[in-house]
Amino acid sequence: MKRIVVFCLFLFVIFFSAYSQSAPAEDENIPFLVTFSKQAETLWGDDDFVQIFFVLIPEKFNKPVYIRIFDPDCGGDYDEINGVFDTETAFSVYGGKKCWSDEAAQSTDPVGNFKSGNMLASKTFGNNPKYNNSWYTFGPFNPNEGELVNKFGGYVLKVVIEGISGDDGNLYRLFLSTSSEENKPVEGGNCFAYEYTFRMWDDPKQISHIYPYVDDRTISVRISNFDWDNDGFIRVVSVARKGQIIEASGDNNWVTSEFKIMAEEKNTSLDIQMIKNKSNPVKNNNVVVNVRNQYGELLPFYTIPIGGVPKYKYSIGVKQKE
């Protein structure tokens, strides 16, 4: 058993240190995270107008860290306008006890004490050209300002993005960095969320991915998606699954697909692939995804998938024809 633990930790280090910690990350090929404000319609693709992301800093990392936001304002080049840009979005960083471990923080719905822990920083952004196509940096934070979570082997900070007012969609990206001026990865760091609200590419050739981690307690999973607008296929690939199509939602509705986890898939990530329709693809499509296990517990999406990007390993079987 020890060997397995050591192996898993090793994978953590290898894969977390190989990439910068961003959300979305390179392997996900997702253009932006998105959060609409409260006056928006859910049929535009955000079911609850709140996004919660966690950043993970290894326990032994003792240098200051920064959380950098790309294009935090709502206006300008990337964001989704409804009428006029009149939206304010609050970005808040939480640390301390319960910032992760509070049950409400790991929920899909922003109810209860989802802003648990100590607020370390917060800033609300409106339509401000200064932050259009530009960066805002939170921090520095001492890693131990986060909540120490032994099962992650590090400190966790929580970023809550909440649409305060207006009806526009704020598109942005997050980075965990050791620098306030540029994106320098924290060695061994990662980002994860329990529900992912993001913008799809308009280009039908682009395939986006998210990577829920399947632990060894998982027997089956239920993958739910919201407001897919029937824009193509959702396919699950893993080390043991070469491509299972699951149901994609229509406009402003949730659908759920359930399937059993194979033994080889435990302690690995699934690759949920989002493949757009080749003809008449939906533009500005915003979607929400979450994954639960058989107990109803949410599985985390790591932006840097644990164990690496899962890839089905094909093997050829041969039998002599009688």
Add this chain to the structure above:
Amino acid sequence: MKRISAHIICFVFGLSFRIILIAQPTYNLEKLNFCDPELDEFSPAYFEDGIVFCSDRKNNFWVTYTDTSEDSRQLYDLYFTKPIKEGKKWKSPEPLNGLNTLFQEGPACFYNGNNNVVYTRNLYTQKKFGNYYKSGNTLGLFFAERINNGWTNIISFPYNSEEYNIMHPAITDDGKTLYFSSDMPEGFGGFDIYVSYYRHGKWTKPVNLGLNINSNKDEVFPFIHSSGRLFFSSKGWNSRGGFDIFYSQQVQGAWIKPQNMKEPFSSTADDFGLIIDKYLQSGYFSSSRNKNDDIFAFKSAITEFENCTQQKENKYCYVFYENGTSEGDVKGTMKYEWDFGDGTKVRAVEAEHCYEKKGKYIVQLNVIDSLTNEIQLNQATYELEVDDYEQPYINAPDFGIIGQTINFDAKQTYLKNVRVAKYYWEFGDGMKSIGETVNHVFYNEGVYDVKLQVETTPGRTGVKKYCVYRTISISNQ
């Protein structure tokens, strides 16, 4: 050939042959231990749990009749003996009471569940015929019935004659078909084999078996097997010397050319009086290869054919599939392109391909994502060694004709890392043979499972056996 001469009035024969017994692996021979080196024992017949045979051993303390040969040998009587100690030893032979006279008896043939016998005997057994060479006391056939363990109701075969000899009976167990040897007139030379049928309470007039059986030399000691195969001895048919043992069988009502039983049955000495069991696996025969006539037991040296599987044809055809296809994987999103390594490609989930020849081929799997149209090249490879099936291999035609020689060979036997030492054949008609290449003739129409079992040279794990069978259809045209 003393039986003949003894039975042909003069009983004069002293010639003997010395021959070194050449071991032939198909059958193991063993001289029966009761055979006396100075006396003759020959022409066994199955009776109860033993055999009845002819011998010139002395069985009458008071009266001794001898033949006219220089050594004045005893006349032949019938004796019974049976094996003890798993056939390694035999009980001391006892005269077969009730049939023996002061004159010549034997050979015999029992039928009807051993309750009846037909046997050879001098026509007259009164003392006045003590001069047995007297004209008219020829050999004939006699029938007897077994009642209360005694032989009685001795009846003469209606075609016995003082003009010629009738001897060496071989009768079917139902008692209705009788083969024998005779020098009756209008034969083809010497003794010929005849047949007579018991119909409507009478024996039909003997019919010569014809030129397919009878040569211009002597044909004697017939034995009819339950399969219809006729065994007999002949000095003709290019025998190796003296009498050799032959067999023949009727095909479409005609006897086929006699087949020499060869070694270890036929030698340069006289070999005769063969009887064989229902399965053609064991039996007895007589031979003068050790000077005097002795009886030899024989048993097939071929081991049991074990775990025979149907022979697979080497077609070099394979089915290729992706190992991990699960129920959950949607069909149709991933297409496979199989590159078989011989210049051919096929797109299919599961592909079948036949190679033209043996060899090593690198099989590659390209995956085509039908949702994205992405082609993922060389997602898996497989080094395929196309080879013959590891099995003994029977090379023979699928069809054959009754009476025609079919060649069987095992040259395409392919077994990795072993050396084949022996090839054993079983033809499905009770016959067996040994050798990498063998010939066989089928005499009946039908479908036969021909088996080939090979044995390896002894290795660390001993001798290994591999067995296959293939089906051959034999028809009459």
